[in-house]
Structures are given as structure tokens and as C-alpha cells.
Amino acid sequence: YSFCTLLRLPPFPNTLQMTAKVTPELAAILRDNFREKLLDYKTVLSDASKPYFDAVVITSADEEQTKTYESNISNMLETGRIPKQTKYIVFPDPPGRRVGCGGATLYVLAELEKQFGEGYEKKSILLIHAGGYSKRLPNHSHCGKVFSMLPIPSVGASKSAMTMLELKLASFAHVASQIPSGKGGVFVTCSDDIILHNSSTCDFSQEGFTALGHPSPVTIGKDHGVFVLDSVDVNNTSAGISKCKKFIHKYPIEKQRSEGAVIGKDLDGEDEVFTDSCYFFSSSVSVALLKLFRELDNKIEAEIDAYGDFMQCLGPGRSTDYFENFGNTSNKDDAEERRTILFVRKSLYTTLEKFDLHCLRLPGSRFYHVGTMKEALHHFCSDAGFLTALDSKLPENGVCCMESVVEPGTVPEGPTIIEFSRVPKGVSVGPNCIISGVAFPETAGTIPGGIFLQTLPIRKSGSDLSFVTHILPTDADIKKSYTDIPLFGTQTGLTGSLWSTPLFPTCATAVESLQIALKIHDDLTKGTVPSIWSSKSDNLTSLADAVMQKALDAQKEMRTKLLADL
DSSP, X not given: OOSTXXXXXXXXXXXXXXXXXXXXXXXXXXXXXXXXXXXXXXXHHHOTTSOOOSEEEEEESSHHHHHHHHHHHHHHHHTTOSOSSSEEEEEEOXXXXXXXXXXXXXXXXXXXXXXXXXXXXXXXXXXXXXXXXXXXXXXXXXXXXXXXXXXEEOXXXXXXXXXXXXXXXXHTHHXXXXXXXXXXXXXXEESSEEEEOOOTTOOOOSSSEEEEEEEEEXXXXXXXXXXXXXXXXXXXXXXXXEEEEEEEESOOHHHHHHXXXXXXXXXXXXXXXXXXXXXXXXXXXXXXXXXXXXXXXXOOOSOXXXXXXXXXXXXXXXXXXXXXXXXXXXXXXXXXXHHHHHHHHHHHHXXXXXXXXXXXXXXXXXXXXXXXXXXXXXXXXXXXXXXXXXXXXXXGGGEEEESOEEOTTOEEOSSEEEESOEEOTTOEEOSSEEEESXXXXXXXXXXXXXXXXXXXXXXXXXXXXXXXEEEEETTOOSSOEESSOEETTEEOOOOEETTTSOOEEEESXXXXXXXXXXXXXXXXXXXXXOGGGGGTOTTEEOHHHHHHTBOHHHHHHHXXXXXXXX
16 A cells, blocks of 8 residues: 555654654554554463564673663563563673674574574574663663663553563564464564554565665665665555665665665655665574574674675675775774674675565654664654654653653753653753653752753672762763863863763762762853862762662662652
């Protein structure tokens, strides 16, 4: 079917330009599709005899994050929030060099063979890449992006907010039934994006790779993977499946056109292409990739992408132009890293040359990335199309509150996100804030706008429970390394990144840590470097330290009490 006759009203505002525009009619269609998915998921939760994936695999950054994920999964199984008829496997990336989601996929295949033995490739697998510490959205760093909250209720626990894991399990439940019985394969997705689509025409019976394709203007295609279909005609505007000539990754606008990727025009008359998000590969691909992994001595020592480095190997029109493009790798200036990446890319190119790439054309579908503070504030607080499609609505005054006690008489301004927090009467919060885990005293007064504020319980080695409050600008580049870190308009004289530099003192109480954090902010906005930073105190911690020292038991107790009060 085609959505072209339904798109009549003006689209909702789309200030970030990270996804194709959404009209009210399309948002309503996506909402109805989403409701159907949640009803199906509710059936899966209530009836353990309903078929589902043989295993759900979630990757993690390391052993410490693995423990966190396993603890959260155990809690969600106990409370009936996730299906019990599947096996959950949390698998960490190997220590040492970053291996990327592509390298992690190869390690996962080896683990699946270990756990299931002969015939592992015939199992239906949902693979969620969730390694990493969400440095660009640090309120998710301690629990992981896959357990971040969304502004909609959980299907299995309606008084709680839905997590990203629940959304993934619900959104792709249809895949398990659309993989032919006995064939098996792996469906690959990430933990910081949301896919809204009609799944009724999805087909995962093809050998090789089958990827979801979302119509997007070429201005968005330049930052994503784009499918070049074997033939482009009027039928490409309807739902169905097309064999691909090739896959191009983050190509400039003119090159998308010259490669033949354009499929038509969008609402504004702009050239449109099919962009990527999630994909499925068949059991024969699993066998081929695992064979390659064995040939590489069961290890990957380079950052390999499961999207660009896998799918650019596919299709009769494929080329080797990307072999020496290292722009998307974190250690692109490391000569040894470049040599290793090049070798693995060439090996993948040979291994995957016999497999086809198919694009599932999903007209009207939308892809949303929610991996930065800017994106979260936009989508959760002011993106009417996104919220309507999730069967929600714009929050009052643009303030998105999740599992928080915000008393009448408070004055928060939107766009602002408040989660796991207590905001008493008389406290005002400025716009463009993210407040997480903070219990404000009544004397807190006014919290200025543009602030990320987070309180965490932590335990340093051999120490009692203590608390740390992080305070940063919501537009800060937390990953960037500086020779002189700028913070709230002041050059601090400190070297490093906001992620790894110890800036925040630990305190005996949450209130004390909050007061000190606000004092640090006050000093910096007046051009004064806080004296505590010059003391070289062992009491200072970084965002990275807090992740490793997190006290999940104390955090769980605090959140349980908060929910009870709600």
C-alpha cells in the first residue's frame, strides 16, 4: 500500500532534522501500528506458550556492565515485564581495544555456538548492541542505554515507565514469527534508536541480509546508510522487498543521486532515499561469519561496524572505496588500528560476497535516534509526531516527568526531562535541563536552565555508601578531550575530557552533594575556578568513576521508595 494519499496536513515541526517529517495523519497510523505491537507483546508476556525468539542477546561494554544488565533482567523477569519463554544472554566485549558492534557480533556468534552447540545457526536470535557507557547521554551511563526510560508506560508494569529493552522486545516480536520455521538467523538492532513501522509486510525468508528501509530525504541520508535498489520505479513507493545493487554509507547528497539511490520525492519535493536501521541475516551468514572468526584466531582487534563494514560488502554493485575510510573509527590516527581494520574489511568483503542484500521497503516508517541530551530533550519534550506515534502526547509545559514526584507549586520550564527525582513546592527548574535521581530540598530555590544534574549513590572500594552529584551543561561535548576544559563559560585550566576528569566530590548525603554541585556551578558562572579542584583531593570522582563505583542496590531501594510514594 502507499501512504501518499494520507499525507495531507502540514507536518509537525522537525527542528532537529534527524528523521523524515511526520504529518498528523501519519503519526496516527504509526500510533495504531504501535498499539497493535503492544497488544501482541502483552499476549507474549501473559502466555509463555506463545512463540518468541530462541534467545535475546544483549552486548555489554565489560564484565561490570554485564553484572548490571543481568541484575536488571532478573528483576524484570520477576515482575513479568519481559518474556519468560526466551533465553537471555548478556555478553561483554573483550577487554582491550574496542571491537565495535561488528566485532561484537562475531564474538556473539561464537558464544551462541558454545551455548547451543550443533545447530546454533538454526536458532532465532534478537541481538541488541548495548555496549558503551552512553557518554553523550550520561544519565544512562550507570544502568546502560538499553534500560533507559521512555515517556510511555510499561506493558508489564503500568505504573512504571517503559524501558528501551521492553520497547525493543515489543517492537520486534513480529520478527520471531516471520523467520521461517527451522531456518533461524539473527536480527540486529541497537539500544539508542526507536523504529516505528507497520510490520505486516515484513519478510525474513530470504537468504543473506534483509534490512529495514525507511524513506528519508537525502539531507538525512548523508548521515546514514542508504540502499541502492536494483531497479527504481513507481512500485518502490509501496511496501515490499527489493534486491539491492549496493549499500552506501554516509555519502554526500550529490553522490547519493549519482549512485542511483533516489527513489522519488518527499512532501517538500526533496529527493528521497531508503535509509537503514536494523537488519536480519540468515543462518548461512552466521556460519560464514563464524568460520571467518575462527580463521582470525577467534579474536578481533579493531573497531568493526556491523552496518558499514558488513553491508558495504554486499550487492553486485559493491566497491572497495570504503576500505581506507577510517573517519567513523575512534582511533583513526593509530596506524596499527588502520592496518587491522583494513585487513578485517578485506576478509569480510571476501566472506560475504556470495550473499544478497534485500531492502524491506517500509513507506511511512520512521527512525529516531535518542542517544544525546539534545535528542532526548527534543523527542521527549517537544516532538509531537514522535510522541503521538508512541501513543503519548506533548507533556504539559514541555516538561517530561518519568517516575518522579513533582509537587504542585513547582515551576519547571520546558523542554526539560525529570526522572527518578523529587521536586518540592517552591523549586523552579529552568528550560533545557535533564534532572535525574535528584531529591531537591525545599530550599533549593531556582535551578538555572541548560543544566544536566544527576545524583548517584556510589561505593568506593572499601568505603561506605556515599553520593555524588554531576552538574554539566546539556550542550556539553562530554567525550571531547581538551587541553583546557571549558565549563559554564570558564576555562578551568584542567586537561582531559568531562567524562574522565575528576570534577565532582563525594559526600555522605545526597543533599550535601547537590549543594556542592550547585556551588561549583555558581563559581564557574562567575568566572571562578572552584577551589576544591586545586586541592587535588582524593574525594573527587569523574563520570567514568561513578559508573564503576555505582551502588545499584541503594539506587534500586531509592527508586522503589519513590514509586511507592507515587
